[in-house]
Amino acid sequence: MLGYARVSTVDQNLEGQYKQLIEAGCYDVYSDKGRSGATMSRPKLEQCLRALQPGNTLVVTKLDRLGRTVRGLVELLESLNERGVKFRSLTEGIDTTTPSGRLMFNVIASVAEMERELIRERTRAGLAVATGKGGRPPRLQPHDVVEARRLREKEKQTVEAIAKRFKVHRSTIIRALRTDGLAGAAYKAGTRSD
Structure with missing residues (x-):
């Protein structure tokens, strides 16, 4: 022992x-x-x-x-x-x-499992309420996304630099840029390049 x-x-x-x-x-x-x-x-x-x-x-x-x-x-x-x-x-x-x-x-x-299930249920219920109210407002407004795309495409700025400029997390910029394929191949593959 x-x-x-x-x-x-x-x-x-x-x-x-x-x-x-x-x-x-x-x-x-x-x-x-x-x-x-x-x-x-x-x-x-x-x-x-x-x-x-x-x-x-x-x-x-x-x-x-x-x-x-x-x-x-x-x-x-x-x-x-x-x-x-x-x-x-x-x-x-x-x-x-x-x-x-x-x-x-x-x-x-069993008590711990029940606790986990209750947390999951409360999370799902909270998400449903938020979705019904339109969800969380976007961190980037449409004009911000246009500017982020311009900075990435024309000025070749890094995702980190763009995120810092807009005071958002890098993942927010990546999501916005992915729609037009501007985040960069490494980001799409899940690895960072810049």
């Missing part, structure tokens, strides 16, 4: 987590100090995940040591499961080496 411990600030102590993980039977404990659970930049967690082999068990003292969002936790646990790695969280009593632990994990995964 491999353990993972994390504290958010360098002032916090990992000792309590180490003790619990060793008592749970972990023979190796990876730890990140001063790393937030909201960020995925946790070098020791990444090292621990690479070290896990099929049949191993990853143990944490609490679920929030791995991450802050249900979605992030579920994705990580599903990834471990696909690799044949078991998981235990000592505080929450989740242990995917047991039938009841797998049930608990599936309940959490």
Whole structure:
């Protein structure tokens, strides 16, 4: 069993987590100090995940040591499961080496999936309302598109320079220029040329 411990600030102590993980039977404990659970930049967690082999068990003292969002936790646990790695969280009593632990994990995964579906539904509903109201107003007015085309075709300006001039994102200019084939072959192919 491999353990993972994390504290958010360098002032916090990992000792309590180490003790619990060793008592749970972990023979190796990876730890990140001063790393937030909201960020995925946790070098020791990444090292621990690479070290896990099929049949191993990853143990944490609490679920929030791995991450802050249900979605992030579920994705990580599903990834471990696909690799044949078991998981235990000592505080929450989740242990995917047991039938009841797998049930608990599936309940959490189902809640996360329901959350994703609700977000999708709200997004679709919002898009439908926006479309019914005519959608978002275009960032470039028709005369701006004409000018952008002139700058690209006659003055051979880069897409970036044109975007900067109109204070829009490069992709807005590319979309406007693509209709007449002026964005450039590399942009159409999905690679940048200028």
